[in-house]
Amino acid sequence: ADGSVVTWGMADYGGNSSAVAQLLTGGVVQVRGNHGAFAAIKANGSVVTWGDADYGGNSSAVAPFLTDGVVQICGTDCAFAAIKADGSVVTWGGSDYGGNSFAVAPFLTEGVVQICGTDCAFAAIKADGSVATWSVADSGGNSSAVAPLLKEGVVQVCGSSDAFAPIKADGSVVTWGDADSGGNSSAVAPLLTEGVVQVRGNSDAFAAIKADGSVVTWGDADYGGNSSAVAPFLTDGVVQICGNNGAFAAIRMDGSVVTWGDADYGGNSSAVASLLTEGVVQVCATGGAFAAIKADGSVVTWGGWGEANHGGNSSAVAPLLPEGVVQVRGNKRAFAAIKADGRVVTWGDADSGGNSSAVAPFLTEGVVQANGSVVTWGEADSGGNSSAVAQLLTGGVVQVRGNHGAFAAIKANGSVVTWGDADYGGNSSAVAPFLTDGVVQICGTDCAFAAIKADGSVVTWGDADYGGNSFAVAPFLTDGVVQVRGTHGAFAAIKADGSVVTWRGRYYGGSSSAVAPLLTDGVDQVCGNSSAFAAIKADGSVVTWGGSDSGGNSSLVSIIFLQ
Numbered sequence: 001a002d003g004s005v006v007t008w009g010m011a012d013y014g015g016n017s018s019a020v021a022q023l024l025t026g027g028v029v030q031v032r033g034n035h036g037a038f039a040a041i042k043a044n045g046s047v048v049t050w051g052d053a054d055y056g057g058n059s060s061a062v063a064p065f066l067t068d069g070v071v072q073i074c075g076t077d078c079a080f081a082a083i084k085a086d087g088s089v090v091t092w093g094g095s096d097y098g099g100n101s102f103a104v105a106p107f108l109t110e111g112v113v114q115i116c117g118t119d120c121a122f123a124a125i126k127a128d129g130s131v132a133t134w135s136v137a138d139s140g141g142n143s144s145a146v147a148p149l150l151k152e153g154v155v156q157v158c159g160s161s162d163a164f165a166p167i168k169a170d171g172s173v174v175t176w177g178d179a180d181s182g183g184n185s186s187a188v189a190p191l192l193t194e195g196v197v198q199v200r201g202n203s204d205a206f207a208a209i210k211a212d213g214s215v216v217t218w219g220d221a222d223y224g225g226n227s228s229a230v231a232p233f234l235t236d237g238v239v240q241i242c243g244n245n246g247a248f249a250a251i252r253m254d255g256s257v258v259t260w261g262d263a264d265y266g267g268n269s270s271a272v273a274s275l276l277t278e279g280v281v282q283v284c285a286t287g288g289a290f291a292a293i294k295a296d297g298s299v300v301t302w303g304g305w306g307e308a309n310h311g312g313n314s315s316a317v318a319p320l321l322p323e324g325v326v327q328v329r330g331n332k333r334a335f336a337a338i339k340a341d342g343r344v345v346t347w348g349d350a351d352s353g354g355n356s357s358a359v360a361p362f363l364t365e366g367v368v369q370a371n372g373s374v375v376t377w378g379e380a381d382s383g384g385n386s387s388a389v390a391q392l393l394t395g396g397v398v399q400v401r402g403n404h405g406a407f408a409a410i411k412a413n414g415s416v417v418t419w420g421d422a423d424y425g426g427n428s429s430a431v432a433p434f435l436t437d438g439v440v441q442i443c444g445t446d447c448a449f450a451a452i453k454a455d456g457s458v459v460t461w462g463d464a465d466y467g468g469n470s471f472a473v474a475p476f477l478t479d480g481v482v483q484v485r486g487t488h489g490a491f492a493a494i495k496a497d498g499s500v501v502t503w504r505g506r507y508y509g510g511s512s513s514a515v516a517p518l519l520t521d522g523v524d525q526v527c528g529n530s531s532a533f534a535a536i537k538a539d540g541s542v543v544t545w546g547g548s549d550s551g552g553n554s555s556l557v558s559i560i561f562l563q
Helices: 018-024 060-065 102-108 144-150 186-192 228-233 270-275 315-320 357-362 387-393 429-434 471-477 513-519 555-561
Strands: 028-033 037-042 047-051 070-075 079-084 089-093 112-117 121-126 131-135 154-159 163-168 196-201 205-210 215-219 238-243 247-252 257-261 280-285 289-294 299-303 325-330 334-339 344-348 397-402 406-411 416-420 439-444 448-453 458-462 481-486 491-495 500-503 523-528 532-537 542-546
Touching (some): 028 070, 037 070, 060 089, 070 112, 102 121, 102 131, 121 154, 121 163, 154 196, 163 196, 186 215, 205 238, 205 247, 228 257, 247 280, 247 289, 270 299, 280 325, 289 334, 315 344, 397 439, 406 439, 406 448, 429 458, 448 481, 448 491, 471 500, 481 523, 491 523, 491 532
Antiparallel strands (some): 028 037, 037 047, 070 079, 079 089, 112 121, 154 163, 205 215, 247 257, 280 289, 289 299, 325 334, 334 344, 397 406, 406 416, 448 458, 481 491, 491 500, 523 532
8 A cells, every 4th residue: 555566586587676675665556567577657657667677677778758657568578668648658678579669659759548568569559549560570560461450440459479469449350460379360350340349368369259258269279279179168158368378268257267278378277177167256367377266255276287386286375265365466477366354375486476485574464454453654744654643543444545645544433534645635634523433435536535424425635636625516425425436636426326426637537527418327337547437337338538548538449338
């Protein structure tokens, strides 16, 4: 919660971050890694890099462009590409791996909304739906063969090791790059002309989910490009696909898992089949193994040649994985699981982070302790020092939420305790009478908080421009609110009647007037990113608003949303 970063594993590949340690003590909001380095985005939009210099661990050549405004980072094997808030792109690392984007520089000065990488090339989608590619041709860096199909309408790009497969707004898929890695999809072309909603790739194959829940695969047969062995299970009902280097795992609507591809990579899950027939909610992969989280919080692992050093064998930590796991992430050869109590469990190759004993004291529990007390650390002005409210945090805390400079804790009696920068909501004295009981949920923007009470009313505090002042919509927030979500600078509240109320920062989604007729009823769920909101309605349609560059304008994918 304090935004600090802890690293371990092979020192030369980013396991040792001592050279930039002072920059990683707080404020980090995202970390991306490639085969030998890491890049972290901080809350102020700056970037910190470490690891092998040749892999992008040294970004000094582009340092002036990474001091602010970065919103997304993507990597190839040995390079990074960063998108800035103005839609421009900055690249660094191995030149032959996409670190040098000089050949397409004019296309990367503005309007880029997404970047995807293969082993040695990048593909960038622009706001107008066009695509720019650069670096090694055989790795997808040259898209001239399909250029007419990439001038408009592209909404998402996925990559394998050496090929790309983007989805267009009409649900069709275009492929290019190394044919053996899925760059040639001619064998299944009739199945990719419409209705595709998701594409996932591994090293040398792709798998696409269609709107009817069926799956289409192509690329290297041994790596999952041929799914005929499990075809009867892929005709409908598939909701999610995960790929590693040589296999795929698909989750079906009933919570069961279907696997195919190279057996040693997890394409054969027969050893754990009885555990994958129901209840799976998420699948994650390392380079050669899979880990599935079940609804009961248990974890099932397979693949990796059955060896511990690939993550497929988790027997060494099995007693820690039968319950309480809420999230799992994998790198090339190791997994890390976060448990509900904040503890982190790691397994797999020790040099790849599977052994976290060196930092174990930092991974034993979360901010909220088992006895309901709260421990804080980090920058004092941003909430790292809670001494002013220490007596209120000795027990009974059930939830803590933070923004860029403050914290708010809900206690078992429904009261709220706040600390940190007053301007960010650390001082809630102005609304204190409304926070003594009945609070059931808290949400934050960058600099403000919004609390839902048991009676469905909403209380806000913090920076007015970031949603801390909800006076303009106060009559709509007195009852019936069931959910609140935030972007960097605005809030959106769903009411029991399915209507949505928004306030503050217009660019951040605080004004929904352009889509107001669509938000009067039927909304089931709202999600926000940095500057935009997306609402799912009961009929399955999606409504978006806010910053266009952040997804507030979904016109390019409106056909998919309506399927």
